[in-house]
Amino acid sequence: MSALGRLRGAAFALLAAASVALAAGLPGESIYQLEAQLTTQHGLHAGLDLERGHPTLIAMFYGSCPAACPMLIDAMQAYEGDLDPAARARLRVLLVSFDAARDTPAQLERLARLHRADPARWTFASAGERDTRRIAALLGVSYRKLPDGDYEHSLLITLLDGEGRILASTTRLVGDADFAAKLSAATRPGTQ
């Protein structure tokens, strides 16, 4: 093997070691295995795993959505509202927009305020087109951009444990007792 070949081999070995180190301890089935880049309502860049260590509700939406998405956000607030305050304090919420072009950080912040989302625990974010597609694929959310700029999409709320494993999901905006029970179990003390 040439010197160049040896150098390339060493570089690949280093990269492999680095990627293993980054994912240290992360279970194989965790959705945080996906390396995606989010931009939050504060204009900060973060990975999909920004809430690692906390049970998290995650869903996809877009800001210009006339009815379904406000209902989705209300539903998430209702599910977390049924938790006792200590449990709720352990929970994080991540909303990822389909529509990075229109859902700028300023717009996401406006939406957060509109819904009076708890700024300590709720993150509204967008991602590039490719990462949005990959996050949706990971969660099982279907969406299609329509010619007028709106999105046709499914509604899904997913519950993750502290390591990003999917514990439960629901398409029901209200009254999913099984989902509520799993949410309660996930936010008990010491279960992160």
Add this chain to the structure above:
Amino acid sequence: MRRAALLLIALLPGLAAAGGDLNPPNPFLEVPGAKLRSALPLAGDEAVPVQPFQLQRHPVTNAEFLAFVTAHPRWRRGAVPAALAGEDYLSQWAGPLDPGAHAPAAQPVTRVSWFAAEAYCDAEHARLPDWYEWELAAAASPTVRDARADPAWRQQILDWYAHPGGKGLAAVEGDSASVYGLHDLHGLVWEWVRDFNSLLPPGADPEKFCGATALNARQKEDYAVLMRIALLSSLRAADTGRLLGFRCARDGGGAS
């Protein structure tokens, strides 16, 4: 180094036609834009406008995918996390870096998840084709751009759907090229598309879709396409399939 090897193969046309041993080049070919009468119309029955795009000549082969996993260890069998590829990922290969005797170089790679296919295309500065792009490209025969009204052409496709992969996989480019110069859009493997999980209306049941719509299908060739749509819609992104491969696409260069 891989590019040099492919260039060498391109200069030796006789070798490129050999059975499973050597891998033919897989360039991106231009497909002009068009208004597509789709099995999945947007609003009402309107034709769907498809922008010009580029599509690889054949499905990605074992040799091509081997070069990818060699350069990207994260996507090797055994290294890829379960969230991104199911347990059958590349199970037909002899080893993580060895396709082996049951996965000849020039046969399409299969048992790759959507995430792996997507990552391969991204590494090629490309992407997976969208459904409408695939449908447009696949409507072409060796002589016409839209052969879907040709009964003989339709029957050929339906014959494969009756026994997909019955004789096992074959090397790519064993069929006649379509007018676009593309091979193997029918008759070899199913192929991932970028928007596989967004083909049906949200919440739709693929089985109900297939049943109801097939009964209403205006033309018989729609049945073959509907089966493909139902298959793709039933998949999850980490799934793999024995007959499920892919090829990459790029946005068009402006040709019309």
